[in-house]
Amino acid sequence: MAGERFNPEKADKLLSEKRYKVLDPQKVLDYFEVEQGNQVADLGAGNGFFTIPVARRTGAPVYAVDIEPKMLELLDERAKGEGLTNIAYVVSNLENIQLDDNTADKAIISLVLHEVPDLTKALQEVKRILKPGGQVLVIEWEAKESEMGPPLHERIGSQDMVNILSENGYKTEVTHFDEAIYGLKGTVSE
Numbered sequence: 001m002a003g004e005r006f007n008p009e010k011a012d013k014l015l016s017e018k019r020y021k022v023l024d025p026q027k028v029l030d031y032f033e034v035e036q037g038n039q040v041a042d043l044g045a046g047n048g049f050f051t052i053p054v055a056r057r058t059g060a061p062v063y064a065v066d067i068e069p070k071m072l073e074l075l076d077e078r079a080k081g082e083g084l085t086n087i088a089y090v091v092s093n094l095e096n097i098q099l100d101d102n103t104a105d106k107a108i109i110s111l112v113l114h115e116v117p118d119l120t121k122a123l124q125e126v127k128r129i130l131k132p133g134g135q136v137l138v139i140e141w142e143a144k145e146s147e148m149g150p151p152l153h154e155r156i157g158s159q160d161m162v163n164i165l166s167e168n169g170y171k172t173e174v175t176h177f178d179e180a181i182y183g184l185k186g187t188v189s190e
């Protein structure tokens with residue numbers, strides 16, 4: 001069963017100093033080879049922990065998708081404060097993404113999939129919005145106790161996530177950004 005949906009009232013927690021130390025967005029974007037001109041979809045973007053660094057780095061349209069309008073409003077405020085104008089805000093469920101086919105070179109799904117009820121539907125949608133050869137980076141909590149993060153029973157460990165992506169036609173590569181947080185790069189293979 002999917003974990004509880006993130007409470008927008010706790011949005012500030014997503015931008016804590018500790019989080020920037022544990023999961024440095026620039027290192028993650030280097031690992032995912034996000035470059036100038038890439039069109040990136042940040043799926044479950046929240047208040048923009050990744051959206052803002054992506055928008056600065058690519059200078060191209062970034063699609064910030066989230067089911068919670070409040071999270072996108074918070075992101076919009078931050079983006080305006082930084083003078084960024086290349087973010088498109090899309091209120092949408094990942095199980096039915098309100099973007100056209102072949103929209104993005106890369107998709108980031110950070111700490112979201114454990115909240116999504118139908119992973120197969122979401123991963124098929126991600127494939128649809130990616131351009132041919134496109135890649136997704138899933139960031140999630142390992143299935144072991146850690147100081148931060150959701151309860152253990154809500155987590156999807158890296159091995160289970162590899163299996164789910166493989167079953168949905170992605171080639172996978174796993175890395176760890178911290179002992180409790182992994183990144184799974186998926187390339188569409190069929």
Ligand SMILES: C[S@@+](CC[C@H](N)C(=O)[O-])C[C@H]1O[C@@H](n2cnc3c(N)ncnc32)[C@H](O)[C@@H]1O
Binds near residue numbers: 050067
């Ligand atoms: C824990 S926050 C992570 C936000 C951001 N990706 C980050 O790393 O800071 C999870 C976000 O996913 C969104 N979310 C949860 N379920 C979703 C769904 N089914 N479709 C789209 N967004 C969803 C929540 O509204 C929330 O903004």
